[in-house]
Amino acid sequence: MPNELTPDTKRLVDNQRNLLEVMPEMMLLVNGGRGIEYMNAQAKRFFERLERAAAESAADKPPLRPDDFLPCVEQSIAGGTIGSGQALQINLNGMQFEYTLAPFHGYKGDRLYWLSLRDVTQQNKHIEELSHFHNSIESILTYKIKELKESERVRKSLTNELNILKEHLKKKPEAGTMIGSSKALTDLRDMIFQVAKTDATILITGESGTGKELVANMIRESSNRNEKPFLKINCNTINDSLLESDLFGYEKGAFTGAASQRKGKFEVVDGGTIFLDEIGDITPRMQAAMLRVLQEGEIIRVGGNTPVKVDVRIIAATNVDLTAAVQKGAFRLDLFYRLNIINISIPPLRQRKEDIVDLTTFFVRKYRNIYKKEITFLPQSLIDYLLSHDWPGNVRELENVIQRAVLMAKGNAITENEIIFDSMHPNGQPIALPEVSYMDRLAGNSLKDMLAELEKEIINHSLEKNKGNVAQTADELKIGKTAFYDKLKRYGISAKGLK
Ligand SMILES: Nc1ncnc2c1ncn2[C@@H]1O[C@H](COP(=O)(O)OP(=O)(O)OP(=O)(O)O)[C@@H](O)[C@H]1O
Numbered sequence: 401m402p403n404e405l406t407p408d409t410k411r412l413v414d415n416q417r418n419l420l421e422v423m424p425e426m427m428l429l430v431n432g433g434r435g436i437e438y439m440n441a442q443a444k445r446f447f448e449r450l451e452r453a454a455a456e457s458a459a460d461k462p463p464l465r466p467d468d469f470l471p472c473v474e475q476s477i478a479g480g481t482i483g484s485g486q487a488l489q490i491n492l493n494g495m496q497f498e499y500t501l502a503p504f505h506g507y508k509g510d511r512l513y514w515l516s517l518r519d520v521t522q523q524n525k526h527i528e529e530l531s532h533f534h535n536s537i538e539s540i541l542t543y544k545i546k547e548l549k550e551s552e553r554v555r556k557s558l559t560n561e562l563n564i565l566k567e568h569l570k571k572k573p574e575a576g577t578m579i580g581s582s583k584a585l586t587d588l589r590d591m592i593f594q595v596a597k598t599d600a601t602i603l604i605t606g607e608s609g610t611g612k613e614l615v616a617n618m619i620r621e622s623s624n625r626n627e628k629p630f631l632k633i634n635c636n637t638i639n640d641s642l643l644e645s646d647l648f649g650y651e652k653g654a655f656t657g658a659a660s661q662r663k664g665k666f667e668v669v670d671g672g673t674i675f676l677d678e679i680g681d682i683t684p685r686m687q688a689a690m691l692r693v694l695q696e697g698e699i700i701r702v703g704g705n706t707p708v709k710v711d712v713r714i715i716a717a718t719n720v721d722l723t724a725a726v727q728k729g730a731f732r733l734d735l736f737y738r739l740n741i742i743n744i745s746i747p748p749l750r751q752r753k754e755d756i757v758d759l760t761t762f763f764v765r766k767y768r769n770i771y772k773k774e775i776t777f778l779p780q781s782l783i784d785y786l787l788s789h790d791w792p793g794n795v796r797e798l799e800n801v802i803q804r805a806v807l808m809a810k811g812n813a814i815t816e817n818e819i820i821f822d823s824m825h826p827n828g829q830p831i832a833l834p835e836v837s838y839m840d841r842l843a844g845n846s847l848k849d850m851l852a853e854l855e856k857e858i859i860n861h862s863l864e865k866n867k868g869n870v871a872q873t874a875d876e877l878k879i880g881k882t883a884f885y886d887k888l889k890r891y892g893i894s895a896k897g898l899k
Pocket residue numbers: 577578579580606607608609610611612613614615719759795796799
C-alpha cells in the first residue's frame with residue numbers, strides 16, 4: 401500500500417468505511433489465501449455474541465468463527481458465482497445463513513472478496529412455522545367443508561322426504577300401554593281388557609322381547625286386584641328348592657336352618673297377583689305343586705302336610721313352546737291345561753310390521769326426552785330400512801336400536817347411518833347402553849304409581865339395612881307397626897326373607 405494517500409483517495413476510503421460500519425448486513429473482506437482481513441461493526445458484534453453465548457453455556461461446543469466461512473467462499477469462487485448477486489444458503493452450527501460474494505480489487509493483486517452475510521435462522525423458522533400453520537388450517541378447513549357438504553347432502557335428501565315423526569306426534573300414547581295399531585295388536589289389547597277383570601289364570605306366550613311382561617303388567621293394572629300386591633317371579637333364576645320354599649313357605653324344621661315356620665309368597669300376596677315368568681323352566685316337582693294351587697286353590701308348606709287356602713291370581717309367561725314340551729314329556733299336560741285356560745299369544749314383530757312406525761316414533765319420543773336431543777325428523781327412508789329388517793329380538797331389539805340411534809344422532813334427524821341392528825354387533829353382543837336414571841325410568845307413570853314405586857324401594861332398602869327387623873325399620877321410618885305391615889302386604893314384601 402502506498403504510504404501517502406491523496407486527499408481524494410482518502411476521502412473515498414473514509415466514505416466506504418463509514419458506509420460499511422452502518423450497514424445492517426455483516427460484511428467481511430475475505431482474502432482467499434490468508435483468511436478474513438476485515439469485518440464491519442455488525443459482523444464483529446455477531447461473532448462476539450456467539451463467543452459470549454458459548455462461554456456462558458455449559459456445553460463445550462466451540463462457537464462459530466468467521467474463518468468457518470472460508471470453505472464455502474472457496475467453493476463459490478470455484479463455482480464462479482462471484483459478483484452475480486445470487487444469494488446462496490449455508491447451514492453452519494445449526495444456524496442458517498444467506499450470503500453473497502463480490503470481488504474486491506486490492507493493491508497487490510491478492511484474491512480478495514466481499515462476503516455479505518445474513519443470519520436467516522429465525523426468519524426461516526418463522527416461515528416454517530407459518531407453513532405448518534397453513535397446512536393445519538387447510539386440513540381443518542377441508543374436513544369442515546366435507547362435513548358441511550355431507551350435512552347439506554343429508555338436508556337436501558331429507559327435504560324430499562316425508563317426516564314420519566311429525567305425523568305421529570299428534571297422538572300421545574300413555575306410558576305402559578301397548579303401542580301398535582296392527583290388527584294383531586288391536587285384538588290383543590281388546591283381549592287384555594276383556595280377560596283382566598276375571599280371575600282366570602292366563603298364559604302369555606311369545607318370542608323373547610315381544611312384550612309378555614308388559615302384557616302381564618297391563619292385565620294386573622286393569623284387574624280388580626290392582627290395589628293388591630303384585631309379585632313377579634322369574635322361575636329360571638331361582639333354584640328349585642329355593643323357589644319352592646320361597647313360593648310356598650316352610651314349616652319349622654323342614655330343613656336345616658328352618659328355625660321357625662315361614663309363610664311363602666302365595667300366602668303373603670293373598671288377594672293379589674303372581675306373575676310367573678319363564679314358567680316353561682320349572683321342574684316336575686314344582687309343576688306338581690303348582691298344579692295343586694291351580695286345581696285346589698291351596699298350597700302345602702315345605703315340610704308340612706296341612707293344605708292352606710290361598711287367593712292368588714296366576715299370570716304365567718313363557719317363550720318356549722309348551723305344547724312341544726308336553727309332547728316331549730318335559731311339561732305336565734294337566735298343568736298346561738290349567739295354565740292355558742286363557743292364552744294370550746303375542747305375535748313376533750316381523751308378523752306385524754305395521755306396528756314398527758308407531759313403535760319407532762314412541763321410542764324416539766321417549767329417548768329424545770331422556771337424552772335431551774332435538775330429534776324432529778324421521779325420514780320415510782329410515783322407516784323403509786327398519787321395515788326391511790326381520791327383528792329377531794322383537795320390540796326389545798327395536799327399542800335398543802332406537803335408543804342407540806337417538807344417542808348417536810348428530811342433527812335433528814335419525815338416518816340409516818345411526819341404525820345398528822343387534823345382529824350387526826360383533827359376536828352378537830349388543831353394545832352396552834348408558835343407564836337410564838331413576839326419574840327417567842318412572843317418567844310417564846301417574847304420580848300415584850311413581851310414589852308407590854318409590855315407597856316400595858325405600859321400604860325394601862330400609863328392611864335390608866335392618867336385616868329384616870320390622871319393628872326397627874318401622875321405628876326408623878317413623879310409621880306405626882300396623883300401617884307398616886299393611887304396606888308390606890300391599891307391596892308383597894317379605895321381611896323374613898331378609899333375616
Ligand atoms: N307394544 C309395545 N309397546 C311399547 N313397548 C313395548 C311393546 N312391546 C314390548 N315393549 C317394550 O319392549 C321391551 C321388552 O318387552 P318385555 O320385557 O315385556 O318382553 P318379553 O316378552 O317379556 O321378553 P323376554 O321373553 O325376553 O322376557 C320392554 O321395554 C317393553 O316395554
